[in-house]
Every structure is written in C-alpha cells, then in structure tokens.
Amino acid sequence: MALTLTPIPGIPLIYPGDDLGEIIYKKTIESHLEPKPGDIWVIAQKIVSKSENRIINIQTIVPSARAFEIANKTLKDPRFVELVLRESKTVLRQKPGALIVEHKNGFICANAGIDHSNVESSQENPEDWVLLLPEDADKSAQYIRAKLENLFKMPFGVLIIDSHGRAWRNGTVGTSIGLSGLPAVVDLRGKPDLFGFKLKITQVGAADELAAAASLVMGQADESQPVILASGFPYQLREGSMKELIRDEKEDLFR
Known part of the structure; x- marks a missing residue:
C-alpha cells in the first residue's frame, strides 16, 4: 500500500x-x-x-538573574530566555545565537520550541508575541x-x-x-x-x-x-x- x-x-x-x-x-x-x-x-x-492559548507577550515577563546571565552569553533577549527556562528542565548548550535545552516534556530542542514565526496578533507591538509548545x-x-x-x-x-x-x-x-x-x-x-x-x-x-x-x-x-x-x-x-x-x-x- x-x-x-x-x-x-x-x-x-x-x-x-x-x-x-x-x-x-x-x-x-x-x-x-x-x-x-x-x-x-x-x-x-x-x-x-x-x-x-499558548501565546505570550514577552513584555509581561520579568527575567531572573539566571536569564540575564544566559542572555549575555547567547545575545538573546533576557525576557525570551526567561520563557525558555520556564519551559525547560535543563540547559544543555549555550553560545551566541544558540540556546539548546531539554524541554520539560523530555525532548531536546532549541529555545524550548518557543517561536515567533507565523504568530499573528492584532495587539499593539505584534513582534512582542511568541508561541509556546x-x-x-x-x-x-x-x-x-x-x-x-x-x-x-x-x-x-x-x-x-x-x-x-x-x-x-x-x-x-x-x-x-x-x-x-x-x-x-x-x-x-x-x-x-x-x-x-x-x-x-x-x-x-x-x-x-x-x-x-x-x-x-x-x-x-x-x-x-x-x-x-x-x-x-x-x-x-x-x-x-x-x-x-x-x-x-x-x-x-x-x-
């Protein structure tokens, strides 16, 4: 077949x-x-x-000290990094432009699968909205x-x-x-x-x-x-x- x-x-x-x-x-x-x-x-x-409704506005996120530390290493927005940490069990790799984690559901992926592409929002500042798994x-x-x-x-x-x-x-x-x-x-x-x-x-x-x-x-x-x-x-x-x-x-x- x-x-x-x-x-x-x-x-x-x-x-x-x-x-x-x-x-x-x-x-x-x-x-x-x-x-x-x-x-x-x-x-x-x-x-x-x-x-x-797994859509989040990063303007509402308050980064932790660890998020700021990782953001400095990865050159990512610390609010975004904080979201990644909340969705992850473990950070496995980090370097400028890359943050690889073990998602809380067990698989390994970049940025805990958090993404902005194809996230449509009618709200003000649509670039601030991201989508979680x-x-x-x-x-x-x-x-x-x-x-x-x-x-x-x-x-x-x-x-x-x-x-x-x-x-x-x-x-x-x-x-x-x-x-x-x-x-x-x-x-x-x-x-x-x-x-x-x-x-x-x-x-x-x-x-x-x-x-x-x-x-x-x-x-x-x-x-x-x-x-x-x-x-x-x-x-x-x-x-x-x-x-x-x-x-x-x-x-x-x-x-």
Missing part, C-alpha cells in the same frame, strides 16, 4: 479557544475528502498551541483524536509535529512532539531481513518518519497547510506516546 499525504484545504487562522476537531471535520467534508479507518491526522504544532502535546493529540473519531465514526491516529534542528546536520526537519493512536517507535528486532538474518537492533522512529514526510507537504512559510491526512501508514496502529522516542539519559552518549 502506498503512503499518501493529502493537505486539508481551507484551514483558517486559528485563535485561542477554537475547536480544532470541529474545524478539521468541517473543512474535510467541504473538500469532499473521505478519510478511512486507520488514517492519521498530522497537525502542525502552531495551530494546536494557538487553540490552547502545548503544555502536554500527547494529551492535545488524545483530545483531537477523540473529537475526530466521534465526528467521523471511525478510528484514527493523531500526530502533532514541529520543525526541529538536528545535531551534526544543517536544516530543520518535521519532528513528533505529541501523538495518540499510533506507535512512536516500531520494534523490528527479531524480524528476518531479506536474507533471513534476524534484525538485532533495528527500531524505527515511525512517528518521526511520518512527521518529516508530512512537513514537506505542510511547508514552512506561507503555504497555510497545517493539517495533513496520511493514508497507508505501513505499521499497525496502537496506543503510543512521545516517551517512546526519548532516549534515556543513561544511554545518551553525547550529553
């Missing part, structure tokens, strides 16, 4: 309190698209964060999935993705930050390869692979395609979570 990725057209600008499940359902029906049981809805983090993206995915399954009367998976950089490589890639109803990792250990030898270490980051593929269709600028319907996912669906993708610190050779 081929994997197909279909953008849902007409998704409007999202504002705090908007019901993403209702909006996705309405626009899917209007577009005469017909999802199938087992399809996966891949959703851009930004519209999830906006619907959950969802408080718990797995729970966000569970909520949206329950709504879509109720509306369409069939089972789905939901994957929330963001664009993250990678160690040792240039460029951002679509990455999972929350999911429901699909595996994050598929364990192929013990399966035979082409010549009958059993795989010993192969575990596929299936959710991240789908995130990267869907991100190509979404785009990164003004494409306005934040929801992708994925059909033909090549692995069996099951309950999964982001925790599957987080390498235990004891096994991390590069910290």
